[in-house]
Amino acid sequence: EAQVTQNPRYLITVTGKKLTVTCSQNMNHEYMSWYRQDPGLGLRQIYYSMNVEVTDKGDVPEGYKVSRKEKRNFPLILESPSPNQTSLYFCASSLYDSRDSQVDTQYFGPGTRLTVL
């Protein structure tokens, strides 16, 4: 079954304790992305990756890191989480056609609800 998976689904942590949220897709998609969703603010892009070893900042990258060592995985790292990073996080992936520079339909993971105390 084609899917995007995220782990953990729920996480409560404390300020300053490093954490990683994993994201994996089995559709051989080139493009992967992380979003955070907050009430009244919609979905905001944190980081995205066009392919292995190619990552770039979205609109709200501060306090986050990513890596793309393999095509299927795109972990989100919070080196020193703070309470303002309490949010619902979504990973997504899509095809990218380099011939016409087109990003296609985003397939979202189930979400990770993070609480930082």
Place this chain on the structure above:
Amino acid sequence: GENVEQHPSTLSVQEGDSAVIKCTYSDSASNYFPWYKQELGKRPQLIIDIRSNVGEKKDQRIAVTLNKTAKHFSLHITETQPEDSAVYFCASTHSGGSNYKLTFGKGTLLTVNP
């Protein structure tokens, strides 16, 4: 950077009526405009999208129109049903060069009353 404005933020209609949600964008180079539906507690899912070389696209009860000159695009849902109740997000992206960001509107909570 790109800015996407979405209106209205909430919309309540009677079952069978039509619903229209509008979005405007700022980057004239944007060329891909998807719409996502998010039911309560679920992940966003694509319902329809349109590219900049097309003015209108329809899929059963759902249609999207794009006006590139005015930089706005709209979602039209006809014959609404209670299961259409959800939050709807528009988005835009500029593919090309070095920027492949996807920018979302803040969402519209659609309630279809039986």
